[in-house]
Amino acid sequence: MLTYRYDHQVIQISEVANNDDFEFRIRIIREHPCLEAMKKVQQEFEHNRVYTDVLFYVYPNHEFHVIVRKDYYTDFVLELMKHRLLQQVEWVPAP
Amino acid sequence: MEQQAVWAIGIFLVIYALIISEKIHRTILAMIGGILMVGLGIVDQETAIHHIDFNTLGLLIGMMIIVSITAETGVFKYIAVIAAKKAKGDPTRILLSLMLITAISSAFLDNVTTVLLMVPVTFSITRQLKVNPLPFLITQIIASNVGGTATLIGDPPNLMIGSAVKELSFMSFIYNLAPITAIILVVYIPIFVWLFRKGMRTTDELKQSIMALDEKELISDRRLLRKCLIVLALTLLGFFTHQLLHLESATVALAGAFLLLLLSGEHMMEEALARVEWMTIFFFVGLFVLVSGLIETGVIARLAEQSIELTGGNLTATSLLILWLSAIASAFLDNIPFVATMIPMIQEMGNMGVADLEPLWWSLALGACLGGNGTLIGASANLIVAGMAGKEGHPLRFTQFLKYGFPLMLLSIVISSIYVYLRYLL
Numbered sequence: 001m002l003t004y005r006y007d008h009q010v011i012q013i014s015e016v017a018n019n020d021d022f023e024f025r026i027r028i029i030r031e032h033p034c035l036e037a038m039k040k041v042q043q044e045f046e047h048n049r050v051y052t053d054v055l056f057y058v059y060p061n062h063e064f065h066v067i068v069r070k071d072y073y074t075d076f077v078l079e080l081m082k083h084r085l086l087q088q089v090e091w092v093p094a095p
Numbered sequence: 096m097e098q099q100a101v102w103a104i105g106i107f108l109v110i111y112a113l114i115i116s117e118k119i120h121r122t123i124l125a126m127i128g129g130i131l132m133v134g135l136g137i138v139d140q141e142t143a144i145h146h147i148d149f150n151t152l153g154l155l156i157g158m159m160i161i162v163s164i165t166a167e168t169g170v171f172k173y174i175a176v177i178a179a180k181k182a183k184g185d186p187t188r189i190l191l192s193l194m195l196i197t198a199i200s201s202a203f204l205d206n207v208t209t210v211l212l213m214v215p216v217t218f219s220i221t222r223q224l225k226v227n228p229l230p231f232l233i234t235q236i237i238a239s240n241v242g243g244t245a246t247l248i249g250d251p252p253n254l255m256i257g258s259a260v261k262e263l264s265f266m267s268f269i270y271n272l273a274p275i276t277a278i279i280l281v282v283y284i285p286i287f288v289w290l291f292r293k294g295m296r297t298t299d300e301l302k303q304s305i306m307a308l309d310e311k312e313l314i315s316d317r318r319l320l321r322k323c324l325i326v327l328a329l330t331l332l333g334f335f336t337h338q339l340l341h342l343e344s345a346t347v348a349l350a351g352a353f354l355l356l357l358l359s360g361e362h363m364m365e366e367a368l369a370r371v372e373w374m375t376i377f378f379f380v381g382l383f384v385l386v387s388g389l390i391e392t393g394v395i396a397r398l399a400e401q402s403i404e405l406t407g408g409n410l411t412a413t414s415l416l417i418l419w420l421s422a423i424a425s426a427f428l429d430n431i432p433f434v435a436t437m438i439p440m441i442q443e444m445g446n447m448g449v450a451d452l453e454p455l456w457w458s459l460a461l462g463a464c465l466g467g468n469g470t471l472i473g474a475s476a477n478l479i480v481a482g483m484a485g486k487e488g489h490p491l492r493f494t495q496f497l498k499y500g501f502p503l504m505l506l507s508i509v510i511s512s513i514y515v516y517l518r519y520l521l
Contacts, residue, residue, distance in 0.1 A: 051218050057223060067223070
């Protein structure tokens with residue numbers, strides 16, 4: 001399974017698994033440059049050809065609710081990593 | 096019958112059958128049909144070019160450019176989220192709001208563009224509310240076909256009729272068709288609420304999550320949005336006044352499109368032009384030439400003659416025949432080639448002494464546009480939505496749509512028959 005680590009001073013991330021999705025709650029604490037990076041992640045998934053892979057819902061105070069289809073979990077986490085919203089991503093054996 | 100006419104009918108029927116079979120792309124078939132008409136000498140190239148309606152093509156291209164640039168600003172998502180919030184997150188109210196937005200948008204944009212803009216937002220909202228998106232998609236398909244009926248630019252059949260009949264202005268389409276489309280939508284609303292009442296349950300918590308959304312974040316480029324809104328307003332003003340200004344609607348749409356490209360900068364041009372649906376444009380080109388073969392060889396004139404014989408030249412019977420025939424044909428066939436064939440036939444009826452062609456034009460417009468709701472293959476927008484839904488794991492089957500679409504289409508044609516009779520024939 002894929003695990004990730006992030007700087008709690010700049011971003012807060014929580015995730016729960018549902019039937020076919022993972023739901024993320026992401027709050028950007030340090031606006032620069034994380035907010036711009038998060039918007040780039042959003043743009044990436046909103047401009048591709050799949051409409052329901054990763055759905056973004058934006059709330060006030062830089063809060064994002066992100067619904068990620070199970071088959072796009074890795075893509076989403078790696079996209080966060082690509083834009084430096086995560087510090088480390090690692091494959092670890094499933095418990 | 097002359098040999099040339101036999102060839103023209105043969106080519107037309109074979110191409111038509113192949114279009115229905117959907118084995119080969121309709122654009123390739125229409126273009127091959129058109130090329131055969133010229134290649135076999137049924138029409139010469141000069142005549143063929145004369146039959147291509149550049150007003151229809153220019154209008155489509157202009158509007159496609161304007162919409163593709165406007166979509167980049169996120170304004171359509173913004174409107175959908177505002178509607179969802181106004182509906183207080185209630186699924187039934189959101190279903191009706193999105194249906195009305197689709198209908199109004201379809202009146203001013205083409206149906207395919209409208210559903211391409213609405214479907215992703217629908218997936219997003221229904222996913223958040225954890226409700227089945229199919230009732231939303233079905234109502235949007237139906238609303239796009241009804242809304243598109245209201246104006247000259249709403250649906251290709253109207254565009255073709257408006258372009259072929261110079262007396263029918265943008266305003267006359269609104270004046271004659273908008274009231275009936277509004278009536279049909281009002282009749283549909285309680286039916287939709289009743290039909291889809293079972294799948295419209297969600298929790299208060301999920302409704303609250305809709306209410307808390309920050310819609311302002313959806314507008315990605317405010318400067319570009321301002322420019323788009325100004326150009327859209329000017330273009331619509333141009334449509335409303337095109338007869339006063341002695342301008343064709345294509346001139347208005349293309350002027351709007353290139354003004355927007357001028358304002359938004361050259362960097363938008365390549366993408367905006369690439370997003371023009373060239374397959375649709377060439378489909379039209381092929382069809383115009385294909386039908387020109389039937390016109391030039393006198394086939395259309397003979398068909399018109401026989402139709403008049405069948406109805407005894409009675410205007411009421413002819414209008415209702417055109418309305419119902421167009422609706423049933425458009426439910427199963429592509430309405431664009433059907434209308435392309437019917438236009439010269441109605442014009443020919445005028446030449447044969449039918450004095451008032453107006454009821455016939457409105458009957459054709461109503462039948463061809465509303466008929467698209469009959470089946471999933473009745474209109475391009477239906478197929479686009481079904482394709483998108485299937486790809487995202489929510490297949491919309493032919494029979495499933497037929498169950499809703501066909502009775503609702505019949506109801507709309509019954510209402511239209513009463514309207515046409517009371518307004519034009521009584």
